[in-house]
Amino acid sequence: MTSTWDSGSAGPPGFRRIRGDAAPRLPQRVRAVHAERPAEPPTEGTILFRLGRLSVDADGVFALALFLPLLFMQNLGTPGAAMVAALVPLYVFVRRERLLRTLAPRSFLFVIPALALFSVVWSVAARESLRFAVEFAITVTAGLLLSSARNQEAVLRGLAVAFFVYVLDSVLNGGYVSIGVGLGGQAFSGLTDSKNLLADIASTGLVVTSVMLLMALRGRSWLWAGLGVVAIVLDVYCVIAARSAGALLGLAMAIAAFGGLTPLVYAGRVLRAWITSAVALCLIAIGFNYQSLAQALIDLGATVFDKDATLTGRTYLWYRAADLIREAPLLGRGYQAFWLQGNTDAEGLWRYFGIEDRGGFTFHNTYVEILVTLGWIGLAVIGVTVLLGVVALVRRFVDRPNLPLVFWISVLLYELARTPIETIGISPFYFSTALMFAALGAAFGRVRTPRIARVQSATGRRMQEAEVVYVEAWANARNVPARGSLRIVRPHPEGES
16 A cells, blocks of 8 residues: 655645555554553662662662661560651651552551551550650651562662661571470570560561572572572571471461562463462452361361460460450450559469560460550451452452562461461561561552653653644545544653743
């Protein structure tokens, strides 16, 4: 087919027509450039400085600076809490221009800290509930800011470095604690007296380091790859030496998710949808059989990890909690209003379990802890909120999979798998709380640009639409609309935007 551009007086000023052997089938209105399509944000975040090929990203620095005090919180105490409380508002200020767009799609997750704050109304220890609720809100905000960071790979690298520093320090300077397993024995507890805390940190570090290592190998970043290998070896040693049933069981779930989801990143959307739907159905079935799962975990811990049938006294804790729940079934005692010095019931449990410092203890069951402090209403609100976040996270992975999402799903499954035997996601200034809310917030991606996007030309000038009208005089008028328009883009006369 041959065609030529022609201009003449057959149409309005500036009218041009195409003459050729055949007329194309044109819709009545055609847009060459859709000016209202949202533009994708850049893949990189804010680079603070570069040192050779190594670039330091602001989001990665925030992740590292936030998690170092969170991981060392048991050692730092009040100064560590002050560091977190000062760092989060500072990062909010840095991102103030995009803050509302960042938090708007994630705002429903603030229902949980809002419920904790509102429990001050009926709390038996209102002052403590208020203080802990504010700390909880700061922790949730930190997690949601992490999930919305532009450079998610930098965030994961920052997290991996933070966990590596803690585990390395634990291996070099850590100690052991006596535990009541079998005929007695010791477990590696690292820098604190809690072997479960060390195993939790090492297991989480193993998950994030595995994803970071995969990203490093893909990008041929051999320095990061070497760091990842060393960190994984240390993490595995700490998990095994700590002899924590909950951490090992949760880690098995996370590794299964990591191994299963990583190939799906490069698979087709239909295959991802089928597999993730099957996994979702399995999780729903597990949720309906929660009591059977909890008992299976107890039996497995007793046989595989040489623990007593009560998992070191957990069943007695749950027996006492049942009486406390019956006293205030709907709203509970108030957020964080039970484990307080001076509370007779808490003092009795501390004495029974030999907790000399009278603090840092829980019911070792997330659902029981929520029922005691926030009641059945609180459990229902938290359950629905988390379920919405999980569904949104799975949906995003099906639509737009990537390796950071593999990490967030894996770490979320790790945390959820441990809820029957540990208290997860409701403690303030705790690293797993920040990670859990970051995972739920990751379902909503990064900050998008405004609805009306400005299309930039190579010279940086703003583009505008112009309309060319075609009306008649086509060489072959069959199947051609009598009148229509073609929108093109040309530089805006005002120059740069």
